[in-house]
Amino acid sequence: MTDSETTDFIETTRTSYDAIAKDYSAxxxxxxTQPVDMSLIGAFAQLVKANGTAPVADLGSGPGHITAHLHGLGVPAFGIDLSPAMVALAREAHPGLRFHQGSMTSLDLPDETLGGILALYSIIHVPDTHLPAAFAGFHRALVPGGHVLLAFQKSEQPGLHITERFGHRIDLHCYWRPAYVVSDMLVKAGLEVAATLIREPLDQEKWPRAFVLARKPA
Incomplete structure (x- = not known):
């Protein structure tokens, strides 16, 4: 992938979420509401707390509700989102927490400063060619023993291209993957996969949900 294609991927994702930020946040x-999802987030929080007091970065934090939930569980957490409009809305909704603009593909964080990384349905906007570098960045930023929890739609299909949402014209690519592909990338980045769970679609969902919990070796 060329530099211009990389820029296009970041810019189109950013501008798409800027366009739908208010409607998406609402x-x-x-x-x-799914108990399995909430249980996994709770287990992740417990693992982070058991390993120390380093904060969690919620990558693709959107409206900030998951960041706030982690804070409520006693985990110091902050949000990072590609969209400045999303960041502004999260700050408004949760004024006591920290949110800033950034990309998981180039984490602007010091080495070994994060107790955990949470990325719920945000790696779906990162092309396969960029995930290995992103996961290497996770490994660099995590403290020894730090954990990663990822959630994403699981499918053998390549994904989809969304051109309209909430009445707005957008240009948003979503990449579906089997869970083993993501797990293999994490291992190659130096992380240990601790658990993988597949949840079947519920309610209006169309694809199974995959959750992968990984750990940086202590």
Whole structure:
């Protein structure tokens, strides 16, 4: 992938979420209702706390509701989102927490400063060619023993291209992957996969959900 294609991928994702930020935040401001999802987030929080007091970065934090939930569980957490409009809305909704603009593909964070990384349905916008470098960045930023929890749509199909949402014209690519592909990339980045869970679609969902929990060796 060329430099211009890389720029296009970041820019189109950013501008697409900027366009739908208010509507997306209104539709996704509540916590997930699925008990399995919430249990996994809770288990992740417990693992992070057991390993020390380093903070969690919620990557693709959107409206900030998951960041706030982690804070409520006693985990110091902050949000990073590619969209400045999303960051502004998260700051407005959760003024006591920290949110800033950034990309998981180039984490602007010091080495070994994060106790955990949470990325719920945000790696789906990163092309396969960029995930290995992103996961290497996760490994660099995590403290020894730090954990990663990823959630994404699981499919053998390549994904889809969304051109309209909430009445707005957008240019958003979503990449579906089997869980083993993501796990293999994490291992190659130096992380240990601790658990993989596949949840079947519920309610209006169309694809199974994959959750992968990984750990940086202590």
């Amino acid at each position: 539709a996704h401001a509540d916590l997930p």
